[in-house]
Amino acid sequence: MTLGEFSTVNRRDFIRWSGFGLAVTGQGLYMVAMAQPAPEGELNPYIVIHEDGRVLISAPNPDVGQGVNTSLPMIVAEELDADWASVEVIAAPVDPQRYGAQFAGGSLSVRNRWNELRTMGATAREMLLRAAAASWQLPREQLTTEPGQVVHGATGRRASFGELAALAAQQPVPGEGEVTLKDSAEYRLLGNRVVNAAAEDIVRGHSLFGIDVVVPDMVYATYVKCPQPGGTPSSANLDAVKNLPGVLDAFLIKGDAVPPVFDLRNSTHVAGGVAIVATNTWAAFKARRSLQVQWDTAGASRDDSAAIESQAVKAMEQVQGDRELVRTGDPDRAFASAASVLSAQYLTEFISHAQLEPQGCVAHVSGDRAEVWTSSQTPGFAQITLGKLLDLPAGNIRVHQVRGGGGFGRRLSNEYVREAALISQRVGKPVKLQWMREDDMAFDFYRAPTYYRLEGALSDQGELVAWRNHVVSASADGDKANYGAGYRNKDFPDRVLANVHVTQSLVHSVTPTGAWRAPESNVYAFAEQSFLHELALAANRDHREFLMTTLGEDKWYEDGNLGRLHTGRARAVIEAVTRAAGWGRALPENRGLGLGFYFSHAGHVAEVAEVSVDERKGVTVHKVWAAADLGQIVNLSGAENQFQGSVVDGLSALANQRISIREGAVQQRNFDQYDLLRLPQRPDISVTFLSSDFPPSGAGEPALPPLAPAVCNAVFAACGQRIRSLPISRQGFRIV
């Protein structure tokens, strides 16, 4: 499945659910302002207003650092007209009946919940207004709100939300037509800088994360898997391990004798391995030193990343691939009659997520019930797939969502939840499963390697008239591309140009791959935007001007659909970022500016990097400018933080990150063999959000794709060397 499917689930759930709530007016089933928190078992509201004025707002989606614990409640608070200082954010329970699809992915949280949450806030506000009207015997139309208060303008009479809460809870829930949403000009909160709701707990080191969860009677476990995905344990020295200090139990879990695939909704895959259960994490980790396991590798991966790459590079020698994905216009004729044709091969390697909190989960399976505490990005799918694995109805599985120490797509799958549950079931106690960093690096759903042979045809005027893309995709089944290795329809340049041909070939690989922040976009943008720079230079044109012209007329590729390119918005961000960066200015020797634009996750984003390159191929990234149109900004501080982070993350990934695989097994073990960017390497970062009347879109992903081409184009401008493969360390470059 793709992340796009999530939005369908969400919309359907929301309609069913809000319809249900509206049908039961008076019960406040879908929208309640109450004096007290809902008792256990009662349908849970988004908003609870206490008599002392505290406003509790539920954050429905998992937070793994993208800030939706703050931005989503801000949307509710804005329409409620709550005083943000009196808002307390609480994590909603995982309950699709009440909260629809609760997930963190595809930069969709804000985009999907925008209308729902505004309606929630506005409906509660209306109930407070009606409560005041009733108690003051005044017409509702004469009343308005100020943050935290209902006000009668003519007399100056006012009452706090807290005073009105009990009465408001008794008001009938207003129907759809009885609630008006604010005009963006009336916003007091949205678009401002708001500090993350968890900021103080974070700096105090309070228990917040999945790894911090402790439940009574809990024991600790580690799980040792076969280095080759799909391998299963045939035997191990379990008796010796069980005798080690602190070890309570050790046992084999047979597991599935095939590598896992990234099927979030359906996968019940469990990797075979050895569980060691102990009185504390360290005792479990230490016992691994004494563990000896014989693996059955009949069904296991034998992938070799170097062999995969050389097959793909060979396949890229062909102009066209084995099957056709897109044919628009007459590309063959356009290429045949072009004044010049340019061709280049771009490639990237496997990389790992390396979120800073290694995977883990607390699970308690007893009898026909299961309870799990997880930082999953898809707690709803954790519930579904665990139910299938344990053969329990979803209603018997309780999932608590807990803050995650980074996600980036790594927590979309739920295999760690299933592992913890199986271990708990076996030992009959709550278990905290903790992966070591080495497990986390060895058993990821990696970003897939990608290979693109791109060709562009230029007219004698230097216009880009045709485009070819031969995508070589890793495939486990010889039919479909593995997750992240394929091709997705793109508006630019594929729908903008008159003649386009996209074809695909497959190379065999069973190494598990999955969504890595801005999947596919983050690698394809590098190829596409670097190649457009090559074409501009071949046409003797300025890169910025070439990009602006190639975008064509102002056009929204589907009116009203935020997921489609809007060339006017695209041009505006390119214009803004190049102006901010002083595009075209004279630079010292060995210094250059590079530009990248990409549209993904409903965000139009352009970036310019200024770099210098020394004689030893050390690349200093002095500054990165980003300009974006994300529609209405919800939390300016949060959105800017995501952009700053995307720049750092993008640099981190392009510098020297690679996962190499031999005989199915990942070779890198820990951060000493897998570099993350460090603070001294960071560039200055300047972020501009264009003011925009479009509805908001997410900020977590769209700033990542333009970064690699901006930096690599700048390296070319600085030293004349074209980078066509990532990481840049392949060509001897490094970020200093």
Add this chain to the structure above:
Amino acid sequence: MQLTINGQAQDLGDLDPEMPLLWALRDILGLVGTKYGCGVAQCGACTVWLDDNPVRSCQLTVGALAGRRITTIEGLGQDELHPVQRAWVEHDVAQCGYCQAGQIMSAAALLKRDPSPSMAAIESAMAGNLCRCGTYTRIVAAVQSAAQSLAQIDCYEVGESAQAAGDRGGAAV
């Protein structure tokens, strides 16, 4: 086994002396602010103070720590936030927040020994703390503004707050 943590003597019972301080803090004492990121001294998520120096608690075995003074994130600010913690909130530094306890312990230790650090000093003091979310820009801004606010108060007193709270018998955890 006895350790002094955040100004309080803690009895760890007959713990495996090879257990890294990190896991003793987290699993035995319930001080979960100190984080596990790599276990091999690469990420800095587990940074605590040994006496006044930032150290990687994943690399220190409890057996080697008798009589030493340890400060964790929980002991840095007591009722009041430490100026470094306050700057972290004001600059809205955290994204996921997982690395930030370690970042703050490194930054607070830096300011204790160098109250107005140069950029080079900040960079070298913070180079051992990874942030996968990429909050480095804000970390630098927060360190600089914490340095400014510390310049306005008696930084010796602030630096000793954990110890002082323990001496007063205050709740250090």
